[in-house]
Ligand SMILES: Nc1ncnc2c1ncn2[C@@H]1O[C@H](COP(=O)(O)OP(=O)(O)O)[C@@H](O)[C@H]1O
């Protein structure tokens with residue numbers, strides 16, 4: 355199993371959150387979480403991505419517990435439900451942002467960002483402010499920003515919205 359989630363709990367002050375989540379995901383597997391609004395889908399993704407700390411339980415990747423790793427140290431990228439693009443940056447800056455924290459040289463970072471710009475069909479939009487994009491175009495920037503890091507795990511929150 356590539357990803358294992360064991361007895362994961364996260365309670366918010368007003369209750370709810372997620373209780374006793376157990377999940378195993380194989381390498382190459384695509385998993386969909388389906389459930390009504392408020393059932394805890396986003397909470398679980400945020401726990402896996404490291405944006406929330408669980409009350410208890412374990413998250414293991416290749417049998418190593420990643421609970422104590424910060425989001426940027428996890429081999430995981432997230433496309434958030436609201437995309438969470440950096441509003442003061444243009445398209446290519448948004449896509450290349452995470453590469454700043456890798457060992458890639460500046461030129462390589464630019465080449466990779468351009469490659470993913472093209473993959474999501476936004477060639478020609480590189481210098482446009484993300485605030486001038488349509489919702490669907492913003493979603494593609496968010497997807498490119500996630501994929502450019504070549505994550506082992508890709509989390510997509512409401513990807514068909
Ligand atoms: N930051 C938070 N503080 C308090 N309660 C929260 C917070 N985030 C989510 N919740 C609650 O946890 C439950 C699960 O929410 P969420 O994971 O966003 O559901 P979903 O993504 O499935 O619609 C809901 O009852 C929600 O109100």
Ligand SMILES: [Mg+2]
Pocket residue numbers: 395396397435511
């Ligand atoms: Mg949600």
